[in-house]
Amino acid sequence: MPKGKKAALVAAMELFSEDGFDGTSTVDVAKRAGISQATIFKYFHTKQDLMLAVVRPVMEHFFPKYRDEFFAGIARQKTLTEMVHFMVTDRYAFIKGNEEAVKIIAMEMMTNADMRELFGKLVRSNDFDFLGELLRNFRETGELRDDIDAAGLVRILGGQLAIYVIQSSFTPVLVHGKDEDLKMIAEQVVRTIKK
Known part of the structure; x- marks a missing residue:
């Protein structure tokens, strides 16, 4: 799994469990993962896709x-x-x-x-x-x-x-x-x- 994709999944899991899906933005995930928001959308078309991948x-x-x-x-x-x-x-x-x-x-x-x-x-x-x-x-x-x-x-x-x-x-x-x-x-x- 590419490093950016893995970082996005780990950060999303942490943030979704802390703040909920609706309380978490892709900007938050990118910041926590140390990647760009564009990297998230490279692997996941929507925030919903990211959550389902988690x-x-x-x-x-x-x-x-x-x-x-x-x-x-x-x-x-x-x-x-x-x-x-x-x-x-x-x-x-x-x-x-x-x-x-x-x-x-x-x-x-x-x-x-x-x-x-x-x-x-x-x-x-x-x-x-x-x-x-x-x-x-x-x-x-x-x-x-x-x-x-x-x-x-x-x-x-x-x-x-x-x-x-x-x-x-x-x-x-x-x-x-x-x-x-x-x-x-x-x-x-x-x-x-x-x-």
């Missing part, structure tokens, strides 16, 4: 590889409690390990139709039924409540983690310690979804 690799390439590792980890768990604990700690590690890209994706999903479409394609992939496979693993324990469907399971787990990530970032006074908090989150989820 997040697309995480969504398209890293996610499928990680998806396989994630489901292999779930399959190793024998009980509903073990699965929930694995998911909570694994997803938290994923979010923290990709914090800038996850922040950009989350912000842009709210307002950007292209981002929602890209994410939707990954979730609805013809080669893998993410939600169906997740629910199947949880049902195999025999412990999941009958009225919990795949979307509900994701909302319960994702909601707990999302709130915790927001708390730890913006109101750290509410955080007791990562390990203690993740254990408590897992216990709360289990109480909610277990028969």
